[in-house]
Amino acid sequence: xxxxxxxxxxxxxxxxxxxxxxxxxxxxxxxxxxxxxxxxxxxxxxxxxxxxxxxxxxxxxxxxxxxxxxxxxxxxxxxxxxxxxxxxxxxxxxxxxxxxxxxxxxxxxxxxxxxxxxxxxxxxxxxxxxxxxxxxxxxxxxxxxxxxxxxxxxxxxxxxxxxxxxxxxxxxxxxxxxxxxxxxxxxxxxxxxxxxxxxxxxxxxxxxxxxxxxxxxxxxxxxxxxxxxxxxxxxxxxxxxxxxxxxxxxxxxxxxxxxxxxxxxxxxxxxxxxxxxxxxxxxxxxxxxxxxxxxxxxxxxxxxxxxxxxxxxxxxxxxxxxxxxxxxxxxxxxxxxxxxxxxxxxxxxxxxxxxxxxxxxxxxxxxxxxxxxxxxxxxxxxxxxxxxxxxxxxxxxxxxxxxxxxxxxxxxxxxxxxxxxxxxxxx
Amino acid sequence: xxxxxxxxxxxxxxxxxxxxxxxxxxxxxxxxxxxxxxxxxxxxxxxxxxxxxxxxxxxxxxxxxxxxxxxxxxxxxxxxxxxxxxxxxxxxxxxxxxxxxxxxxxxxxxxxxxxxxxxxxxxxxxxxxxxxxxxxxxxxxxxxxxxxxxxxxxxxxxxxxxxxxxxxxxxxxxxxxxxxxxxxxxxxxxxxxxxxxxxxxxxxxxxxxxxxxxxxxxxxxxxxxxxxxxxxxxxxxxxxxxxxxxxxxxxxxxxxxxxxxxxxxxxxxxxxxxxxxxxxxxxxxxxxxxxxxxxxxxxxxxxxxxxxxxxxxxxxxxxxxxxxxxxxxxxxxxxxxxxxxxxxxxxxxxxxxxxxxxxxxxxxxxxxxxxxxxxxxxxxxxxxxxxxxxxxxxxxxxxxxxxxxxxxxxxxxxxxxxxxxxxxxxxxxxxxxxxxxxxxxxxxxxxxxxxxxxxxxxxxxxx
Numbered sequence: 072x073x074x075x076x077x078x079x080x081x082x083x084x085x086x087x088x089x090x091x092x093x094x095x096x097x098x099x100x101x102x103x104x105x106x107x108x109x110x111x112x113x114x115x116x117x118x119x120x121x122x123x124x125x126x127x128x129x130x131x132x133x134x135x136x137x138x139x140x141x142x143x144x145x146x147x148x149x150x151x152x153x154x155x156x157x158x159x160x161x162x163x164x165x166x167x168x169x170x171x172x173x174x175x176x177x178x179x180x181x182x183x184x185x186x187x188x189x190x191x192x193x194x195x196x197x198x199x200x201x202x203x204x205x206x207x208x209x210x211x212x213x214x215x216x217x218x219x220x221x222x223x224x225x226x227x228x229x230x231x232x233x234x235x236x237x238x239x240x241x242x243x244x245x246x247x248x249x250x251x252x253x254x255x256x257x258x259x260x261x262x263x264x265x266x267x268x269x270x271x272x273x274x275x276x277x278x279x280x281x282x283x284x285x286x287x288x289x290x291x292x293x294x295x296x297x298x299x300x301x302x303x304x305x306x307x308x309x310x311x312x313x314x315x316x317x318x319x320x321x322x323x324x325x326x327x328x329x330x331x332x333x334x335x336x337x338x339x340x341x342x343x344x345x346x347x348x349x350x351x352x353x354x355x356x357x358x359x360x361x362x363x364x365x366x367x368x369x370x371x372x373x374x375x376x377x378x379x380x381x382x383x384x385x386x387x388x389x390x391x392x393x394x395x396x397x398x399x400x401x402x403x404x405x406x407x408x409x410x411x412x413x414x415x416x417x418x419x420x421x422x423x424x425x426x427x428x429x430x431x432x433x434x435x436x437x438x439x440x441x442x443x444x445x446x447x448x449x450x451x452x453x454x455x456x457x458x459x460x461x462x463x464x465x466x467x468x469x470x471x472x473x474x475x476x477x478x479x480x481x482x483x484x485x486x487x488x489x490x491x492x493x494x495x496x497x498x
Numbered sequence: 499x500x501x502x503x504x505x506x507x508x509x510x511x512x513x514x515x516x517x518x519x520x521x522x523x524x525x526x527x528x529x530x531x532x533x534x535x536x537x538x539x540x541x542x543x544x545x546x547x548x549x550x551x552x553x554x555x556x557x558x559x560x561x562x563x564x565x566x567x568x569x570x571x572x573x574x575x576x577x578x579x580x581x582x583x584x585x586x587x588x589x590x591x592x593x594x595x596x597x598x599x600x601x602x603x604x605x606x607x608x609x610x611x612x613x614x615x616x617x618x619x620x621x622x623x624x625x626x627x628x629x630x631x632x633x634x635x636x637x638x639x640x641x642x643x644x645x646x647x648x649x650x651x652x653x654x655x656x657x658x659x660x661x662x663x664x665x666x667x668x669x670x671x672x673x674x675x676x677x678x679x680x681x682x683x684x685x686x687x688x689x690x691x692x693x694x695x696x697x698x699x700x701x702x703x704x705x706x707x708x709x710x711x712x713x714x715x716x717x718x719x720x721x722x723x724x725x726x727x728x729x730x731x732x733x734x735x736x737x738x739x740x741x742x743x744x745x746x747x748x749x750x751x752x753x754x755x756x757x758x759x760x761x762x763x764x765x766x767x768x769x770x771x772x773x774x775x776x777x778x779x780x781x782x783x784x785x786x787x788x789x790x791x792x793x794x795x796x797x798x799x800x801x802x803x804x805x806x807x808x809x810x811x812x813x814x815x816x817x818x819x820x821x822x823x824x825x826x827x828x829x830x831x832x833x834x835x836x837x838x839x840x841x842x843x844x845x846x847x848x849x850x851x852x853x854x855x856x857x858x859x860x861x862x863x864x865x866x867x868x869x870x871x872x873x874x875x876x877x878x879x880x881x882x883x884x885x886x887x888x889x890x891x892x893x894x895x896x897x898x899x900x901x902x903x904x905x906x907x908x909x910x911x912x913x914x915x916x917x918x919x920x921x922x923x924x925x926x927x928x929x930x931x932x933x934x935x936x937x938x939x940x941x942x943x944x945x946x947x948x949x950x951x952x953x954x955x956x957x958x959x960x961x
Contacts, residue, residue: 086853093855097761100753104774104829107822111780114792297668304665322672327876327946328939329883331910332679335935338917339682346564361675368672394658422781425885425910429917451783451886458787458890466791473784480779 119470126219127211129253132164135206144201161190186213186272216271216464266437271464278439282447289356298367306375326365333362334429350431350446363416370412374405407494414487424451450476511549514640518544535654543653547643552636686932702728705896707927731896735906740881742817751828759836778826786890789819813906816892824877835869875949879942885910
């Protein structure tokens, strides 16, 4: 008798234990998923935030060596200043940091502490301050990528000299400059404003931000009206027949087609058959709108379906035509849902890379694009491009680009949620 | 030019709306006759006449103009008869560049200078002509439609008819996209298969399209050409990486879904669900960067610590990260499916004294199985079509391997590798990318179709 009771208790304990274990597995799985969200964000942020400031080195530039009287600069036009030969003058200004060094090799190493555009930077300073240039001006020059990385502590100094890009003598110079308080950080505005560059310290995301903006604009202009009209037709006017069934199946299938196939469509039809210009936001936008259309149509249809029939019937009862009932009464009520769907579709389009690679939006573009017809990159493509580069400086720039991309996406999704919360009507 | 012209047309459209509206109101007060529609419908009516035909004409002109210009500019060269078609198009680019002030070659200067003049002339003429015809058409139709307004005209019906046609056309875009995809893929694929037998593509074991360059330089007979396009290593690599991804995402996704639907309190659910769904919203290029820069070195270090040789572009790293990306697809779909199992089944099971785990494993999961399988299939099709992770983190060279620590390449990677940057068409190498694209399209479509059918069957069971 007691045997059987014991058996029962044992089996019950077993079952309860396995219940506990199962529960732990479930919690473990969920924590695993949540942990990766955290790891991903931490990883990106910890390696990316340092791209938002940059190392600059103070240099005293004796303008008196360039010209006898510095007030003469104010009479020069920008073109005159462009024509001034300033290369050796700028170099000499930099040598002024260490007047004792004689050897040519060392001087070259010193120059390499600075980004290759130091001459251009001095010229720009001259242009923007030409009316009040003193005999000697203190200018903050951009440090080279290697110096920047060493200063930020991203670069291992302990390696053998022939294994690192920055040489011992440069480190010596650099440490001395730090001791003299000439090395400082400033906000990396050029990173946000400039186009791409082969030099990591000069490369910026400005070009790809504008490129992304143009692309998204094209997507918005094309896919918002087309998507909403298509949804209105399918939900409100379409007769139930084979054609509309076929359209519906098509839309559902398109939503599941891999994005790279849309790139092939863009390459085969839009570029080769219609002959639109390669690498442009216009073509990128067209391809991405075809990709986002199903999302918008499906969301809009769902929100049209959620409008109660009483609204339609009320309008029809007071003599509105079918078109009037739909356009004046049903669509306005369904608009928040349609807008939410559109924003989510746009967010998808903003993060999409693969189709853009195929239509040539991977070009190396130095200039910030002016119109949707200029060649340009987009933010995700910029991430891809930089991640392929070997230089250390591109790693933080890539992460920073991802941070900005994620920032835009979060903003868009937040807007979608807010619109839904604010305007959604519960019937 | 296009922008100014379009703005002008829009401006005319807006003005003509007010004109039509005004005229209708005027007629109503002066004639004492009843118009059939509200006056603003007459405004829309006139505006439509002003805008739509003009835009269509502009579209026609812009699409035919380049062909016409090329014919006209090259007429001298065509008359010479000594140029092939490709040479002519090269020549045209050269002329265009010269017109922009970029001089590349000096040959044929007299003829080219003449052609440049012709180009400038014809461009100017066509631009002027476009302005005149488009704006003229718009203006004429505004006048026509304004005088057409009378008490027999029911403009509301016309405007509504137009809107209906417009809506219908918009809904056709989806069909046109599908047709465009199928057409562009099939066209290039068929050209590809005319050079490379389809069996070699589907069953060949060696993928090295770079060798086609060799063919163009020297001479390579067709057997070698066929040998370069065996896609089996790509299929195998795609399968391997998708399998790894599923090994990560299926247990995690399913258990998460079970926790969310059966165990979690509403509060935990409200927090955890959106956070996990963030994983689905992160752009794939971010995962690719993460896989290539963080996970792949980590996998390699761990592997080397265990004494294994691990490629720096191992299939394991790419597959693992892809698996993480797919978790939310499986978890939220399965969550919905499990939740839609009728409450009576749960309660019946509890009434028999079953524990929660027993209820879930023995009652809910079997009941929800078709839907869960459907969500797995959708996730597989996602994994197969995913591009950026594998482009950035998986290997680029095709090698037939089943070792997850080795580098493997996928269909999507090869499409990107072949088509990125400049590519010449008419080469079997470029066309092979379209053949791969068609394979991908067909496979994902089939998977989705099966998944949707399975899910549909399942939902019908409990309705």
